[in-house]
Amino acid sequence: METLASLMALGEADTTTRQRRQLAEAAIAHATRGEWEDAVTANRELLELGPDIDANNRLGKALAELGRHAEALEAYEQALERDATNRIAQRNIERLRVLMAAKRPAANGKRRPEKAPATLFIEEMGKTGRARLINLAAPSVLAPLSAGDAITLEVDGDDLVAKVGKASIGSVEPRIAARLLKLIAGGNRYDAAITTIHEAGGELQIMIREVFTHPANFGKVSFPTQGASGPGIRPYIKGSALRYDDEDEVEEADEDSEEVEELDTTLPEYSSEPELEEELVEEP
Incomplete structure (x- = not known):
């Protein structure tokens, strides 16, 4: 028994x-x-x-x-x-x-910031890239944000400012902004979304996609890569538009951030050291 x-x-x-x-x-x-x-x-x-x-x-x-x-x-x-x-x-x-x-609504005036479409997170060589934001907004402005939130990019003099609704959340790092500002002045358009945001407010990274190429910019690459090989287009993430950011029992690679899987696209890192402005790269 x-x-x-x-x-x-x-x-x-x-x-x-x-x-x-x-x-x-x-x-x-x-x-x-x-x-x-x-x-x-x-x-x-x-x-x-x-x-x-x-x-x-x-x-x-x-x-x-x-x-x-x-x-x-x-x-x-x-x-x-x-x-x-x-x-x-x-x-x-x-x-x-x-x-x-x-005790106030999210930065875009709605209950939650809008999510970017899944198509934004499909890597395309030369058309997509990742950038760090600098001069970040106050924690109270960043608090409602999470990975996958859509943002807009607006030109403000020599800065390329990232916004959610009417609220500025930071500026694109200068080396990448300098290239995009020239292309935007020539008529290109870009969409963007948050890929990584650290809760302490120390770092915020975004994904940028070229969505319109003006004929005047034909042959000019938005995001040059180094040593690129393989197919020009591939999925940015697997299975869904975004990783479920609190599933650290699945992957605890970075406990201090919410993020989607990183791009393979190589972009120059932001440095506080002054640099010469790069010339736009012409496609062969």
């Missing part, structure tokens, strides 16, 4: 483990598709089976995306109660408190 009872207990444990795994997979899938209500449901069902720090963090993310900041804060605080060193919970609690203290 004891053996039978033990076997039954093992069977129940296996069933619960399988349920937890299926619910976790469903929660992640809903999140990557932007189905935040379904993500909330899946994570709450998972938590009914027992404590789960990752589920608390995912629940907080989903609630935050829905603008339910008080509930999101509670979910992250529950994760922190179970693990006082959990970085995901720590940084999102700080971020939510900034948001709630600001």
